Amino acid sequence: MRVRKKTMKKNNIELVNYFLIGISVAMSAISYPFLPDSIPIHWNYNGVVDEYGSKLIVLSVIPIGIFLLYLLLRYVPRIDPRKKNYERFSRTYSWFRVSILMILVVLQGVTILVSFGLTLNMGMIIQIGLGALFIFLGNLMPKIQPTYFVGIRTPWTLANDKVWHRTHQLAGKVWVICGFLMIPLALIPVGFIQFAVLIVLIVVMVLVPTIYSYYIYKKN
Template sequence: MKNKKLLIALGAVCLVNFIAHLCFYPAMPDTVPMHWGFDGQVDGWGPKYMILVTALIPAVILLLIAVVPKIDPRSENFQKFGGIYRGFLAGIVLFMCGISWLSELTVYNVLPDGSSLVGVLVSGGIGILFILLGNYMPRIKQNYTFGCRTPWALADEHNWNRTQRMGGIT
């Protein structure tokens, strides 16, 4: 039941995110910033419709991460670390919803071109996700989808546990 409520809530967030992008879409220029260099300078441009494509990415990620446990050969183990998986799902979907707004924020000069704020936001967000994931990796049970999936770890549960512990530290 927890999974269903979370999926509905995250689906609603993705829908609101997409509708909000649609509201800003008519006022956007024909060419919009799509990629930023490490120094914060826009170094990639794309057509206007790419804003809607990036707005769909969180929903696609939500769909993929929700379906994967159902097709994993060791799907019963997902029940043992369901809280971690749900937390990862919520974190990555919300982070990608935030990232989808970088183009609009740059066009409206909320994120000025050349400031390193884009790099700080993206790198900081990914760093926080990695720190949280590394902290919880030792609790991930053996599966073919989520965690450090090396051949020796998938072959033996003891190796899996040690690999996840080392992967979390790394």
């Protein structure tokens, strides 16, 4: 009974992925006839569009890219030498995949809105979106089991399961804190400072768990 319940929950989460892919395709198909031939594809750190691309290519590539990423994330566990560990955090991994697809679909929607002429601060939106994503992923981090494709993969976490778990417990806290900092700091009006703050926080999120994993490994 428990196995059946677990399978149903997993299938429900999978339906969320299908829904997100469908939304991505629908947004491109519905907006295509109404958009100009060239639409924004890149913004500088001041949030100003500095590069345009063909709407046919952009609106085709984004849904295809999201679908290919979905396939990659779904089937990569099959080639992982530690694939059995995915079963130990299957629900967490499912939500991890949903969160990645969701942020991409949101960014696609924002890009389409800007293409219609709506004035939006892209830097602020990206930073707030990333902040929310990192808060969510930070809460998932302690549940991730040792694998070669998901998580904080340093030589020291991969060499020792105890180091892996302790590193991910710390990383989860660091990611949540940095995620919460990103959201209010996204309101900084100066584009360059806003961009610099984002980069600094991401560096902290990478370096702290990496250095800690080495420290714990040496300590043991």
